[in-house]
Amino acid sequence: MLRRRPSLMEYPASNGFLPLANAIIQGEMCIIDLLLSAGCSVHIGDPGSGRTPLHLAFYYGHLPSARILLNKKARLEATDSNGMTPAHCAVDANQLEIVKFALEAGANAEARDVCGWTLLMRAVVMNASMELIKVLVTHGADLAALDGVGKTCTDLAKLYHRQEAKDYFDEVQKFRLEKSVATADAVTAITRYTKEV
Numbered sequence: 001m002l003r004r005r006p007s008l009m010e011y012p013a014s015n016g017f018l019p020l021a022n023a024i025i026q027g028e029m030c031i032i033d034l035l036l037s038a039g040c041s042v043h044i045g046d047p048g049s050g051r052t053p054l055h056l057a058f059y060y061g062h063l064p065s066a067r068i069l070l071n072k073k074a075r076l077e078a079t080d081s082n083g084m085t086p087a088h089c090a091v092d093a094n095q096l097e098i099v100k101f102a103l104e105a106g107a108n109a110e111a112r113d114v115c116g117w118t119l120l121m122r123a124v125v126m127n128a129s130m131e132l133i134k135v136l137v138t139h140g141a142d143l144a145a146l147d148g149v150g151k152t153c154t155d156l157a158k159l160y161h162r163q164e165a166k167d168y169f170d171e172v173q174k175f176r177l178e179k180s181v182a183t184a185d186a187v188t189a190i191t192r193y194t195k196e197v
Protein backbone atom coordinates (compact mmCIF):
# COMPACT_ATOMS: atom_id res chain seq x y z
CA MET A 1 0.00 0.00 0.00
CA LEU A 2 2.84 2.42 0.84
CA ARG A 3 4.48 1.75 -2.51
CA ARG A 4 1.28 2.65 -4.35
CA ARG A 5 0.45 5.61 -2.10
CA PRO A 6 3.74 7.00 -0.72
CA SER A 7 1.98 10.23 0.25
CA LEU A 8 0.54 8.33 3.24
CA MET A 9 4.00 8.55 4.85
CA GLU A 10 3.62 12.34 4.93
CA TYR A 11 0.07 12.38 6.27
CA PRO A 12 -0.17 13.15 9.99
CA ALA A 13 -2.11 10.93 12.36
CA SER A 14 -4.81 12.30 14.67
CA ASN A 15 -2.10 13.28 17.19
CA GLY A 16 -0.46 15.49 14.54
CA PHE A 17 2.65 13.34 14.14
CA LEU A 18 3.77 11.72 10.91
CA PRO A 19 3.88 7.90 10.77
CA LEU A 20 7.66 7.70 11.23
CA ALA A 21 7.49 10.00 14.25
CA ASN A 22 4.75 7.86 15.82
CA ALA A 23 6.74 4.68 15.20
CA ILE A 24 9.79 6.25 16.86
CA ILE A 25 7.80 7.51 19.85
CA GLN A 26 6.38 4.00 20.33
CA GLY A 27 9.73 2.30 19.67
CA GLU A 28 8.20 0.18 16.89
CA MET A 29 11.33 -0.99 15.10
CA CYS A 30 9.47 -3.14 12.54
CA ILE A 31 7.34 -0.18 11.47
CA ILE A 32 10.37 2.12 11.41
CA ASP A 33 12.16 -0.36 9.12
CA LEU A 34 9.07 -0.70 6.92
CA LEU A 35 8.63 3.07 6.56
CA LEU A 36 12.30 3.69 5.83
CA SER A 37 12.40 0.81 3.33
CA ALA A 38 9.40 2.37 1.57
CA GLY A 39 11.32 5.63 1.21
CA CYS A 40 10.11 7.67 4.16
CA SER A 41 12.28 10.76 4.66
CA VAL A 42 14.41 11.03 7.79
CA HIS A 43 14.53 14.80 7.30
CA ILE A 44 10.84 15.75 7.43
CA GLY A 45 10.03 17.11 10.85
CA ASP A 46 6.90 17.92 12.75
CA PRO A 47 5.35 20.96 11.03
CA GLY A 48 4.67 22.70 14.34
CA SER A 49 7.96 22.20 16.18
CA GLY A 50 10.30 21.36 13.32
CA ARG A 51 11.55 18.34 15.26
CA THR A 52 12.90 15.65 12.99
CA PRO A 53 12.63 11.90 13.60
CA LEU A 54 16.15 12.05 15.08
CA HIS A 55 15.06 14.71 17.60
CA LEU A 56 12.30 12.33 18.73
CA ALA A 57 14.54 9.25 18.86
CA PHE A 58 17.01 11.19 21.02
CA TYR A 59 14.30 12.66 23.28
CA TYR A 60 12.61 9.30 23.86
CA GLY A 61 15.93 7.50 24.30
CA HIS A 62 15.49 5.01 21.46
CA LEU A 63 19.08 4.17 20.60
CA PRO A 64 18.25 1.54 17.92
CA SER A 65 16.04 4.09 16.12
CA ALA A 66 18.74 6.73 16.40
CA ARG A 67 21.34 4.40 14.89
CA ILE A 68 19.09 3.53 11.96
CA LEU A 69 18.26 7.19 11.32
CA LEU A 70 21.93 8.20 11.34
CA ASN A 71 22.71 5.33 8.96
CA LYS A 72 20.02 6.81 6.69
CA LYS A 73 21.87 10.17 6.81
CA ALA A 74 19.71 11.98 9.37
CA ARG A 75 21.47 15.21 10.35
CA LEU A 76 22.88 15.45 13.89
CA GLU A 77 22.87 19.24 13.67
CA ALA A 78 19.30 19.69 12.37
CA THR A 79 17.51 22.34 14.43
CA ASP A 80 13.88 22.65 15.46
CA SER A 81 11.89 25.88 15.82
CA ASN A 82 13.72 26.59 19.12
CA GLY A 83 17.14 26.10 17.55
CA MET A 84 17.57 22.81 19.40
CA THR A 85 19.56 19.96 17.90
CA PRO A 86 18.65 16.32 18.60
CA ALA A 87 21.39 16.32 21.28
CA HIS A 88 19.66 19.24 23.05
CA CYS A 89 16.51 17.08 23.16
CA ALA A 90 18.45 14.17 24.66
CA VAL A 91 19.86 16.50 27.33
CA ASP A 92 16.37 17.86 28.12
CA ALA A 93 15.10 14.31 28.64
CA ASN A 94 18.19 13.34 30.68
CA GLN A 95 19.02 10.54 28.22
CA LEU A 96 22.59 9.79 29.30
CA GLU A 97 23.29 6.92 26.88
CA ILE A 98 21.87 8.89 23.94
CA VAL A 99 23.99 11.93 24.85
CA LYS A 100 27.11 9.72 24.94
CA PHE A 101 26.11 8.20 21.59
CA ALA A 102 25.47 11.64 20.07
CA LEU A 103 28.84 13.02 21.18
CA GLU A 104 30.67 9.94 19.92
CA ALA A 105 28.81 10.27 16.60
CA GLY A 106 30.07 13.84 16.27
CA ALA A 107 27.34 16.02 17.79
CA ASN A 108 28.55 19.53 18.56
CA ALA A 109 28.62 20.03 22.35
CA GLU A 110 28.71 23.78 21.74
CA ALA A 111 25.61 23.91 19.51
CA ARG A 112 23.31 26.69 20.70
CA ASP A 113 19.55 26.99 20.88
CA VAL A 114 17.62 30.28 20.49
CA CYS A 115 18.53 31.26 24.09
CA GLY A 116 22.20 30.77 23.27
CA TRP A 117 22.31 27.71 25.53
CA THR A 118 24.84 24.98 24.79
CA LEU A 119 24.18 21.35 25.72
CA LEU A 120 25.86 21.92 29.09
CA MET A 121 23.80 25.02 29.81
CA ARG A 122 20.59 23.13 29.01
CA ALA A 123 21.76 20.27 31.24
CA VAL A 124 22.03 22.71 34.14
CA VAL A 125 18.74 24.48 33.44
CA MET A 126 16.75 21.29 32.74
CA ASN A 127 18.06 19.58 35.91
CA ALA A 128 19.95 16.81 34.13
CA SER A 129 21.90 14.33 36.21
CA MET A 130 25.41 15.12 37.38
CA GLU A 131 26.61 12.10 35.42
CA LEU A 132 25.29 13.65 32.21
CA ILE A 133 26.87 17.00 33.11
CA LYS A 134 30.21 15.28 33.71
CA VAL A 135 29.99 13.50 30.34
CA LEU A 136 29.50 16.85 28.60
CA VAL A 137 32.46 18.40 30.42
CA THR A 138 34.61 15.36 29.63
CA HIS A 139 33.72 15.81 25.95
CA GLY A 140 35.02 19.36 26.01
CA ALA A 141 31.99 21.49 26.87
CA ASP A 142 33.16 25.08 27.38
CA LEU A 143 32.52 26.18 30.97
CA ALA A 144 33.35 29.78 30.10
CA ALA A 145 30.87 30.05 27.21
CA LEU A 146 28.25 32.77 27.57
CA ASP A 147 24.57 32.36 26.76
CA GLY A 148 22.39 34.94 25.02
CA VAL A 149 22.27 37.16 28.12
CA GLY A 150 25.90 36.76 29.17
CA LYS A 151 25.57 33.93 31.71
CA THR A 152 28.05 31.05 32.06
CA CYS A 153 27.23 27.51 33.18
CA THR A 154 28.36 28.44 36.69
CA ASP A 155 26.02 31.46 36.67
CA LEU A 156 23.13 29.26 35.54
CA ALA A 157 23.95 26.66 38.21
CA LYS A 158 23.69 29.41 40.85
CA LEU A 159 20.50 30.82 39.33
CA TYR A 160 18.79 27.41 39.12
CA HIS A 161 20.01 26.25 42.56
CA ARG A 162 22.26 23.49 41.17
CA GLN A 163 24.88 23.68 43.94
CA GLU A 164 26.47 20.33 43.10
CA ALA A 165 26.91 21.42 39.47
CA LYS A 166 28.33 24.78 40.55
CA ASP A 167 30.83 23.10 42.89
CA TYR A 168 31.84 20.69 40.12
CA PHE A 169 32.36 23.53 37.63
CA ASP A 170 34.47 25.43 40.18
CA GLU A 171 36.59 22.29 40.75
CA VAL A 172 37.10 21.69 37.03
CA GLN A 173 38.05 25.32 36.41
CA LYS A 174 40.51 25.26 39.32
CA PHE A 175 42.09 22.05 38.00
CA ARG A 176 42.36 23.48 34.48
CA LEU A 177 43.95 26.67 35.81
CA GLU A 178 46.50 24.73 37.87
CA LYS A 179 47.28 22.55 34.86
CA SER A 180 47.81 25.56 32.58
CA VAL A 181 50.06 27.24 35.18
CA ALA A 182 52.10 24.04 35.51
CA THR A 183 52.39 23.82 31.72
CA ALA A 184 53.48 27.46 31.51
CA ASP A 185 56.08 26.87 34.26
CA ALA A 186 57.41 23.83 32.39
CA VAL A 187 57.68 25.80 29.13
CA THR A 188 59.53 28.60 30.95
CA ALA A 189 61.96 26.11 32.51
CA ILE A 190 62.61 24.42 29.15
CA THR A 191 63.16 27.79 27.47
CA ARG A 192 65.69 28.82 30.16
CA TYR A 193 67.48 25.49 29.92
CA THR A 194 67.65 25.73 26.11
CA LYS A 195 69.13 29.24 26.31
CA GLU A 196 71.74 28.11 28.83
CA VAL A 197 72.88 25.20 26.68
